[in-house]
Amino acid sequence: MxxxxxxxxxxxxxxxxxxxxxxxxxxxxxxxxxxxxxxxGWAHAMARDAIHAALDLPALEAALRAEGFEPLQVRSRAPDRTSYLRRPDLGRQLDPGDAERLRALGAAPADVCIVIGDGLSSLAVDRQAVPLLAALRVHLAPELSLAPVVVVASQSRVALADEVGEALGARLSIMLIGERPGLSSPDSLGIYVTHAPRRGRHDAERNCISNVRPEGLGHAAAAFKLGWLLREALRLGLTGVELKDHSDRDLLDSL
Incomplete structure (x- = not known):
């Protein structure tokens, strides 16, 4: 033998x-x-489940309130998950009733509004969104004003934050959204920052931080980058291809 x-x-x-x-x-x-x-087979099943599983809204709202944020639920125009996957355009538009609710808040214009969207991985939002926001606090300037609510959007795509930011009159919108799962990363969170959010913005007008998860870009490192982008976007009055991420230089200078 x-x-x-x-x-x-x-x-x-x-x-x-x-x-x-x-x-x-x-x-x-x-x-x-x-x-x-x-x-x-296990990795494929995890990726598939991450796409189709519903976001645990009660648990997310409770976690946000525990961190001092006031959540507000909205939906896109996609009526269900099948429509969301087949019609990306519907996921980029707010439900008309929810758009009216946001405009009716009557809050003073804020520097930043935060939107959390399920995207293509509710698992990513369940695991990463609240720890990321908690880590972000230390990187926010005291004078920076946040919208009175953190908007939690179901069946959402990235561009939904444009309409939310427009309705709330924010100078910047932050979208935290579940990224398309990979076979080794079913819980990866993406962050998108857009200056002067409004309907019709395109991807070249945003900055993106990707692969936010402990096995990728950790919460603390992602929060540092996000805080840097927010300060520079407000200082320069722009985001997108014209705003280059030089946050690593500031990090090295601080060591």
């Missing part, structure tokens, strides 16, 4: 300790090892 192992290990196996990416899987004959096939 041969002493040769059934599974041929990859010489790149040591790399796996440095990344959750699917590399150095090894082989069993002409195929993958059984444990890797099972891991792939």
């Amino acid at each position: 041969s002493d040769e192992p059934i599974v041929t290990a990859s010489p790149l196996g040591d790399w796996r300790r440095a990344t959750p990416a699917r590399l150095a899987l090894g082989r069993a004959g002409a195929g993958m090892p059984t444990d890797e096939v099972l891991r792939f």
Whole structure:
């Protein structure tokens, strides 16, 4: 009987300790090892569930209130998850009744409004949104004013924050939204910052911070970048391709 192992290990196996990416899987004959096939099935199921699972709104609202934020629920014009996935345009528009509710708040214009959207991963919002906002507090200038509510949007796309910011009269909108799940990252949060939010803004007019999760860009590091972007956006009066992220320079200078 041969002493040769059934599974041929990859010489790149040591790399796996440095990344959750699917590399150095090894082989069993002409195929993958059984444990890797099972891991792939599990990762695919996690990504699928992250897209289709509903956001736990009561738990999110309770966590926001515990951090001193007042949540307000709204919806997009997508009536259900199937419509949301098939009609991205509906996820970019507020339900007409919710748009009226926001305009009726009558609050004084604020520097920043915060929107939390389920996006393509409710799991990301459940795990990352509130810890990120808690970490952001220390990076907000005392004179910076926040809108009176944190808007929690169901069946939402990134551009929904434009209409929310416009309705609240905010100078900047922040959208925290679940990113499209990957096979090693079903809970990744994206952050989008838009100056002078209004309907019709396009992606080149936003700044994005991606892969916010403990295994990617941690909450503290993401909050530092976000705080820097907010200050610079208000100082320069713009976001998007004209606002370059030089936050790393400030971080190095502070060490």
